[in-house]
Amino acid sequence: MTIEKRGIAMPEPSFSRRSVLGGIGVGAFLAGMPGIALAKEMGTSFPGLTKIMNDYVAEKKVAGMQAVIGFGQAAPQVISAGTLALGGDKLVDSNTLWRLYSQTKPVTGMATMMLIEDGLISLDQPLSDIFPEFADMQVLLDPEGAIDNVEPAKLPITIRQLLTHTAGLGYTIISKGPIQKAYLAAGLSTGRASRSPLPGFDRGTPTPDIMTFMKRLSELPLVYQPGTQWSYSICHDVLSAVIEKVSGKPLDEFLQARMFGPLGMSNIGYHVPADQAHNLADNYAPFAGSLIPIDPGATSIFLDEPPFAFGATGLVGTASDYDRFLQMLLGFGTVDGVQVMKPETAKLGMSNLLPETANTKGTWIANHGFGAGGRSGLGTAASPTGTFGWGGAAGTSAFVDTVRGFRAGGYTQYFPSNRYPFQSDFPKYVYADLTGEAEVGAGNTSP
Known part of the structure; x- marks a missing residue:
């Protein structure tokens, strides 16, 4: 594995709105991954992904990281590394809160699909x-x-x-x-x-x-x-x-009534209560070989209520709570016997909904489809059937593969999201471990 050497100056991050809040796709989503069938009961410790995450933390590229990966409706495997704050002693764990940013979009998209299912809109x-x-x-x-x-x-x-x-x-x-x-x-x-x-x-x-x-x-x-x-x-x-x-109902109340409450997603929302600030990971900007804190958890702007429930960027939550959302998608609307939408509604939301007249050339979704808030597979080697997901501005990434039967989310906190390849390559790390193609110590975490 090639690791960036400490002491080498990194270029100043660009805090343009695009780089801070917009560079948030899942890169070449699953590009080049083999289209093999993965057994749901397949056991793996994800050695390649674990090594990559530990290296990020050891090299102080980030303070902490977490990955949550599960097959079918089974409980997920959780991989954690590092701390909520650089040099801090509070370890990343199941209570850690992450700024999800545009991973909010698929949630809003599926809420919209619920209204379509209800016959209230078309x-x-x-x-x-x-x-x-x-x-x-x-x-x-x-x-x-x-x-x-x-x-x-x-x-x-x-x-x-x-x-x-x-x-x-x-x-x-x-x-x-x-x-x-x-x-x-x-x-x-x-x-x-x-x-x-x-x-x-x-x-x-x-x-x-x-x-x-x-x-x-x-x-x-x-x-x-x-x-x-x-x-x-x-x-x-x-x-x-x-x-x-x-x-x-405002979006936050609608989500609580129709999705978060029924699915048991108790640690996700549009602002962080004061008594949970200690669980919010710090957000950083990598600069000149160091991490500059731009939104410490203890004083985060997310401790304030937003002007309204932003459908595009607003959610903060635990990785396990977002995994419940992914589990619902993988279950085509149902988790643990609780149905929040019909299978046909969930499948439609994850399908390619792009108008036939829409041009995608040169965009983040070129050669891919796009569904209700996330990139969707078109049935090609670069865009496999059954895949659906999106990422967030602070380096997070999440997707489901309904054909191969698993879901995965990767979490950390740094701006801009394209400063490191973790977000864009996270699906590749997961597939490489699942297909046995990962080589522990191989890869590249350098910008």
């Missing part, structure tokens, strides 16, 4: 049926150009497009030029990173309540024509508003 229903202010939207002629250089939208925004980032909406972590500035000025940025200013990270105007958020968003032009382009966006924050408007 997959191709226009958003304007629910929020009339989104009728007759305008679209930028140049995604980075003047916000008054527009043309009428040719199609309405739909629920399908919101689930798959094809609605044409912008994102302060992705968009450039005048539309990014307009989003920031309107408070249309829902990611939280630190109480302290971060270099190159414009906080913008404070985020308003959810209905004001929707009104302000409707008054700005779209970046792309709906249904034409995959572009990472605030779609899942819009879905938070859809869920609240249609169900009569």
